[in-house]
Amino acid sequence: MSSGRSSTSNWSSMSTASVIDALAESTRTISLTRQNVSLFPFxxxxxxxxxxxxxxxxxPPRKSSRPSSPVPSASEALVKLASxxxxxxxxxxARTCPELLRHIPTFEGFVVSDELDEYAIRSVMSSQAARLSDEARAxxxxxxxxxxxxxxxxxxxxxxxxALTDLTLPFSKPCALDCKLGTAHHSQDRQVTKPVKYETAKTLGYCIGGVLMYDGSADGPLVHYDKYFGRQLTDTTIVRVLQDFLFCCTSSSYLRSQLVQAFLTELEPILQLFKEQEMWRFHSTSLLLMYDATLAGPVPRVTVKLVDxxxxxxNTGREPGRELQVDAGCILGITNLMAAMRTIGAAARGGHRRSPSTDLTSSTSSGKVRRAGRTG
Incomplete structure (x- = not known):
């Protein structure tokens, strides 16, 4: 495990500009045009x-002595603004904790444009959205x-x-859940403490920043629940939402239990990594959980990645008040998330049935939570 001080002392002391220049050297530059940009639909x-x-x-990336994550052959990539x-x-x-690479989206490269700025990009995508049929918009x-x-x-x-690997590409109808980790959602270098807006973050070490799923089956309407919904969840209702996310597309006890087990299998090495690595501390980082609503194949295909x-x-351990230690907040969150999933898996094996939309609707009926949007 790459967690010792000596192995990263020179690398961690590099200036921000030097680190970013090195990243640019070891990857590629992708040109953005009106012809190759489209709205990310999920x-x-x-x-x-x-x-x-x-x-x-x-x-192949330009020759460089610095390690970099591999760049896969992909027809499309996800583009986002990065600080x-x-x-x-x-x-x-890659230099400080290479074990993390398999658990994060692959960095594809920097994106540049000579003809498009933020307004032009939105204009192009707004025009595309306006031309969508009702079925496509749904x-x-x-x-x-x-x-x-x-x-x-x-x-x-x-x-x-x-540009990052588009994690939705393997799925025809992706269901996704943004699970924000940790008990504090601010950097330690901030002068003012940012209040935690999610109650479950304080107690469980995780909260829900957004859910995208199909209501009832893969042929049902696409439903989204936003961060405002997540902020109103309690230690009890968050488990029900997790279960609804996992059970929304099938009533088969076998498929439900297989899906839960597939996620637990992906989460276990991430938890183990957090128990060992001490170099990186994460605030407002999320686990993105994804699966295909069609649940095709004998074993459901799932993806779990750290994002944001x-x-x-x-954390090199050389600064006052920042000794080397594991990220206890993230460990707490992943541990409790897995515990909730094991409980949900036991319910699936017991043949427990419940309408997925019923729980979410009942959670919103009192006005305590907000249903952000629904299509279809």
């Missing part, structure tokens, strides 16, 4: 609009359209567009 959470970009086949801190994370993670996450139509914020200094590193920082 956005679950986040402040900024995400989009897809068509990219050419991968080319300097997130860029530093992608620039340093297959787009309401959150994708919400952030697309939201206010265009001034780009933060140093923020760059980056705008508040991740490298």
């Amino acid at each position: 956005q679950v959470s986040g402040h900024d609009v995400m989009f897809r970009v068509s990219i050419p086949p991968s080319k 300097q801190r997130e860029l530093k994370f992608y620039g340093r993670v 297959a787009v996450s309401p959150w994708s359209l919400s952030v697309l139509n939201g206010e265009v914020k001034k780009r933060k200094v140093g923020a760059e567009y980056i 590193f705008a508040h991740a920082y490298l």
Whole structure:
């Protein structure tokens, strides 16, 4: 495990500009045009609009002595704005904790454009959305359209567009859940403590930042529940929402238990990694849980990745008050998430039945939580 000080001392002392330059050298630059940009249809959470970009086949990165994550051959990639801190994370993670690479989206490269700015990008995607048929629009996450139509914020200094592996590509009808980890959702270098807006984060170490799922079956309407919904959940109702997410597309006890077990299998090595690595601390980082609503195949295919590193920082242990230690908040969150899933799995094996939409509707009927959007 790459958690010792000596192995990263030179790398961690590099300036932000040097780290980002090194990342640019070891990856590629992707050009953005009006022809190769489109709206990302499955956005679950986040402040900024995400989009897809068509990219050419991968080319070997320029020769560099610095390690980098492999760049797969992909026809499309996910594009998002990244802060300097997130860029530093992608620039340093391969050298400081290579074990993390298999649990995060692959960094495909930087995205540049000579003809498009934030307003032009939104204009292109808004035109695309306006031309969608009712059927096609029903297959787009309401959150994708919400952030697309939201206010265009001034780009933060140093923020760059980056391309990451589109984790939805293996799925024809992806269901996704954004599970934010930790008991505090702010960086330790902030002067003012940011209040935790999610009650379950304080007690369980995780909360729900967004849910995208199909109501009743893969042929049902696409439903989205946003961060405001997640903020109203309790230690009890959050488990019910997890169960609804997992059980929404099948009544088969066998498939339900197989799906839960598939997620537990993916979560176990992530938990073990957090119990061992001491170099990185994460705030507002999420686990993105995904599966295909069709549940095709004998074993459900799932994806679990860590995403969002705008508040991740490298902890060398040399700064006052920042001794090397494991990230207890994330460990608490993953442990409790897995415990909830084991309880849900036991219910599945016992043949427990319940209408998925019933729980979510009953949770909203008192006005305590908010249903953000629903299509169909």
